[in-house]
Amino acid sequence: MAKQLSGAGLRGQVAGKTALSTVGIAGSGLTYRGYDIKDLADNCQFEEVAHLILKGHLPNQGELAEYKALLQRQRGLPQALKEVLERIPKDAHPMDVLRTGCSVLGNLETEESFDDQQTITDRMLACFPSIICYWYRFSHDGERIEVETDDDSIGGHFLHMLHGKKPEPLHEQVMHVSLILYAEHEFNASTFTARVCASTLSDMHSCVTGAIGSLRGPLHGGANEAAMDMIEKFSSPDDAEKQMMGMLERKEKIMGFGHAVYSDNDPRNDIIKKWSKELSEQVGNENLYAISERCEAVMWREKKLFCNADFFHASAYNFMGIPTKLFTPIFVMSRLTGWAAHVMEQRADNRIIRPSAEYTGEELRQVPAIDAR
Ligand SMILES: CC(=O)SCCNC(=O)CCNC(=O)[C@H](O)C(C)(C)COP(=O)(O)OP(=O)(O)OC[C@H]1O[C@@H](n2cnc3c(N)ncnc32)[C@H](O)[C@@H]1OP(=O)(O)O
Numbered sequence: 001m002a003k004q005l006s007g008a009g010l011r012g013q014v015a016g017k018t019a020l021s022t023v024g025i026a027g028s029g030l031t032y033r034g035y036d037i038k039d040l041a042d043n044c045q046f047e048e049v050a051h052l053i054l055k056g057h058l059p060n061q062g063e064l065a066e067y068k069a070l071l072q073r074q075r076g077l078p079q080a081l082k083e084v085l086e087r088i089p090k091d092a093h094p095m096d097v098l099r100t101g102c103s104v105l106g107n108l109e110t111e112e113s114f115d116d117q118q119t120i121t122d123r124m125l126a127c128f129p130s131i132i133c134y135w136y137r138f139s140h141d142g143e144r145i146e147v148e149t150d151d152d153s154i155g156g157h158f159l160h161m162l163h164g165k166k167p168e169p170l171h172e173q174v175m176h177v178s179l180i181l182y183a184e185h186e187f188n189a190s191t192f193t194a195r196v197c198a199s200t201l202s203d204m205h206s207c208v209t210g211a212i213g214s215l216r217g218p219l220h221g222g223a224n225e226a227a228m229d230m231i232e233k234f235s236s237p238d239d240a241e242k243q244m245m246g247m248l249e250r251k252e253k254i255m256g257f258g259h260a261v262y263s264d265n266d267p268r269n270d271i272i273k274k275w276s277k278e279l280s281e282q283v284g285n286e287n288l289y290a291i292s293e294r295c296e297a298v299m300w301r302e303k304k305l306f307c308n309a310d311f312f313h314a315s316a317y318n319f320m321g322i323p324t325k326l327f328t329p330i331f332v333m334s335r336l337t338g339w340a341a342h343v344m345e346q347r348a349d350n351r352i353i354r355p356s357a358e359y360t361g362e363e364l365r366q367v368p369a370i371d372a373r
């Protein structure tokens with residue numbers, strides 16, 4: 001059944017054109033440049049998909065090796081940025097850290113010309129994991145970590161810096177899948193933010209900084225953290241069911257469920273759910289997985305609401321030992337590709353985005369003298 005796309009929130013209104021992805025089109029839930037998301041998640045590494053989204057085609061072996069080497073060389077952070085990160089307190093939210101990190105980078109390595117947009121984007125793709133982990137390890141463990149590792153992939157680089165040791169192959173593989181699933185999603189709120197900013201002919205760092213702010217909220221990317229906060233409070237599947245029924249009765253929003261465009265399933269869910277199960281078996285924590293499955297069943301039975309991409313990401317990341325507050329920053333490491341590609345698309349065929357509002361305020365009136373107010 002197709003979802004009725006109308007009403008507030010610009011729902012269902014076409015706000016521009018894109019050749020980057022399709023969302024919720026019958027027969028193929030989600031495609032990037034014509035490739036089905038499952039096909040990409042089953043057969044590609046994240047860097048291949050980033051290349052596809054940013055440069056327009058899937059790389060061949062040589063192009064992939066070259067692209068990975070280029071990203072590897074750019075993992076270092078300028079000293080001035082490290083100093084800023086060291087001043088941000090431990091209890092800051094890592095999304096705020098990343099927002100600041102991106103903005104500071106824009107001061108130090110400014111995009112002087114749109115001709116530099118690919119280079120600027122590759123640099124951000126390479127160093128965002130360094131920004132997150134440098135701050136996290138300094139503020140939490142008092143350690144100034146080495147961010148220039150020789151890890152093969154962005155996900156591997158992230159896990160290595162976070163845990164201080166090379167990740168096992170299964171975890172690196174799950175990071176590839178996760179980053180692929182989160183990479184691009186048409187005119188979602190954060191991407192639209194980036195495009196609005198781009199439409200003023202602003203710079204790439206400003207577009208991405210704004211997009212990070214939009215992704216942070218629990219109705220968007222922040223839902224993976226909110227889902228984790230919820231499921232870790234449940235002691236068993238039966239407890240999860242009991243507590244969820246209470247939340248539904250109180251009309252609380254349950255994070256990680258529902259979607260603005262999909263009607264009855266988010267194609268990313270089956271994919272990440274399968275990996276979450278495999279990880280749960282590997283770490284021997286089948287309770288958290290069973291709790292998550294019960295939440296899924298209850299929401300479908302009671303509300304016909306389904307898990308979106310965020311819900312099983314929560315348990316999957318938790319099984320890999322990733323702290324909950326770093327969940328949404330991982331989303332940024334990936335979605336940066338989609339944001340930047342949309343900025344480039346907007347720039348290539350731009351008109352400033354400036355919709356109209358329906359006025360609901362006072363009729364025209366006169367300013368009363370100050371002693372008469
Ligand atoms: C990667 C991503 O960003 S995916 C989205 C991540 N966000 C979340 O998981 C947050 C929880 N989900 C939600 O808040 C919403 O489903 C959104 C924001 C994703 C989509 O919002 P909308 O398009 O406005 O939702 P939609 O029109 O389908 O809502 C229909 C009804 O279901 C309810 N509903 C939707 N999602 C949920 C939910 N997760 N829990 C409880 N009720 C819900 C709505 O409140 C609404 O009820 P109403 O008609 O009584 O007001």
Ligand SMILES: O=C([O-])CC(=O)C(=O)O
Pocket residue numbers: 182184185187188189220260261308309
């Ligand atoms: O499309 C949306 O509204 C939200 C979403 O799933 C995403 O950005 O991945």
